[in-house]
Amino acid sequence: MSEKKSGLRQGLTNYGDEGFSLFLRKAFIKGAGYTDDALSRPIVAIANTGSAYNPCHGNAPQLIEAVKRGVMLAGGLPVEFPTISIAESFSHPTSMYLRNLMSMDTEEMIRAQPMDAVVLIGGCDKTVPAQLMGAAAAGVPAIQLVTGAMLTGSHRGERVGACTDCRRFWASFRGDQIDAAEIEAVNNQLVATVGTCSVMGTASTMACIAEALGIMLPGGASAPAVTADRIRIAERTGAQAVAMIGRDLSPAAILTPKAIENALRVLLAIGGSTNGIIHLTAIAGRLGIRIDLAQLDRMARETPVLVDLKPSGQHYMEDLHRAGGLTTVMREIRSLLHLDALTVTGRTLGEELDAAPASFPQDVVRPFERPIFPQGGIAVLRGNLAPGGAIIKQSAASANLMEHEGRAVVFEDAEDLARRIDDPDLDVQAHDVLVLKRIGPVGAPGMPEAGYIPIPRKLGRLGVKDMVRISDGRMSGTASGTVVLHVTPEAAIGGPLAIVQTGDRIRLSVAQRSIELALSDEEIAARLAALPAREADPGERGYRKLFLTTITQADEGCDFDFLQATRITATVPGDGNQV
Ligand code: FES
Secondary structure, three states: OOOOOOHHHOOOOOOOOHHHHHHHHHHHHHOOOOOHHHHOOOEEEEEEOOOOOOHHHOOHHHHHHHHHHHHHHOOOEEEEEEOOOOOHHHOOOOHHHHHHHHHHHHHHHHHHOOOOEEEEEEOOOOHHHHHHHHHHHHOOOEEEEEOOEOOOEEEOOEEEOOOHHHHHHHHHHHOOOOOHHHHHHHHOOOOOOOOEOOOOOHHHHHHHHHHHHOOEOOOOOOOOOOOHHHHHHHHHHHHHHHHHOOOOOOHHHHOOHHHHHHHHHHHHHOOOOOHHHHHHHHHHHHOOEEEOHHHHHHHHHOOOEOEOEOOOOOEOHHHHHHOOOHHHHHHHOHHHOOOOOEOOOOOEHHHHHHHOOOOOOOOOEOOOOOOOEOOOOEEEEEEOOEEEEEEEEHHHOOHHHOEEEEEEEEEOOHHHHHHHOOOOOOOOOOOOEEEEOOOOOOOOOOOOOOOOOOOOHHHHOOOOOOOEEEEOOOOOOOOOOOEEEOOOOOHHHOOHHHHOOOOOEEEEEOOOOEEEEOOOHHHHHHHHHOOOOOOOOOOOOHHHHHHHHHEOOHHHOOOEHHHOOOOOOEEEOOOOOOO
8 A cells, every 4th residue: 555645745637657756846845945844845735715705814814923933833834725715795696606616626636635634714705615614525634724713893972893883783774764874874983894794694603513513723712813812722723724734634534413403503502593403414415414404493393592693692603612612512512422533632522621720700602591682593493384494593593483474475586586575565564574586596596695684665654674585595604684585495406495475375484483375285285396497508618518417415414416425324413423
């Protein structure tokens, strides 16, 4: 068996003469001024996702410098390389449309270039899942670093942060409660620094998930972007990457079924973003681990929400950091975690929790017995409207709408919504159910975060703040409301959502975990049979064609089918014995 090569010797271009390939490679890199001593060191690659289009990664240069310092202090050679960077507000048609492309870029560049370990610098919503999906498949020891959350700003004495407050202020503007001058003024304050959104949105959720998975340094999720703590974590991450080399700390050794279960627990306990489920499903799917939504709901019923952060609560990420970060959360749910799961340090999660600084009084992470919400933040719904499942973030929903029956007011797609939602003649009442079709993985395409359907302006002006809203799309992790998401299968591929008509009645029962269209089975079958088949656009080409022909539904993580592992080896959450 051939010995595993390290440093510059791995992955040589094959000219039929290995010695010449190495000679040539060294000649080229020496053109950048490297010495033989430097080139003999183990290589820690650094995936650089800095981009002027991505202010959430605006501190990437400082982080890279610190990671490099850590690598060199530990005797390695740091080599940074660029990959695609995705920012939420600069990605058309949606950032989700590009997540799998970034994961392919990350996977193949890890595979293609010589490295003994890799530091993944992500942050904004889709970047961390894309990196973990790619690294999981590539198999090189990997450690996640996030850019960290932005700090909060201040508007007229009130603390504000992206983007729960963005939505709140915009809703007030739409409802004529604040004027144009004020909405412009608050626009300057919502994003006070570089970094990721300051609430428990998708970026913060994915940072916490990465730490819970054990693929990030303990304590690495919460430090804000512009703090010394964040820089120190970066330096330590670089050093740890060197320490991982030559040990069995590959992604497959860390991202085990137990680790995935731990991450699901944490997702529920932090009141994390619904997007976290899709991303974690995709990451796990790369390793042949399937997430069972029914079992996830069982897990949710026994996992309370403990973190008092917006949008479910009142605080921001910088407050969670001051409260001890994710360690404080994991200590409270310790009895629910697999403490023997391995982390990038080579120690187990339990050992890391024991070694972490002692807890202290704080008011951001509640004790287990005094939760902010008694069950996990996310509930899984099923019914004739969503045979493959749907999701509701119950911790951010209105209590009075969780058991609700109402008349459907249907929008056929995002354009129809934009055209009619603010029409003064729109026939809509506060107790109606807003339905938006064709914003699923195929429908939009790219499953935009348009599931947070705006309250019709005429109702907003009457003070209506929330309504039951249903779609096959996603919702920003920073949003709140009684919003049913990820309806599967989606309308664009002929799911039952496609047959809903204005005037139909829809029943939502979060207690029963059901979402039902009040029609007979015969009527549903007849309407489904009458749906026109989806016609492919003959002009479709390139990435869009790849996307539309291989994207899976939300319950499979919206990964491309050919990127998933070829075999399912485990299903989680299990009953403890399965994992
Ligand atoms: Fe990048 Fe929110 S927009 S984290």
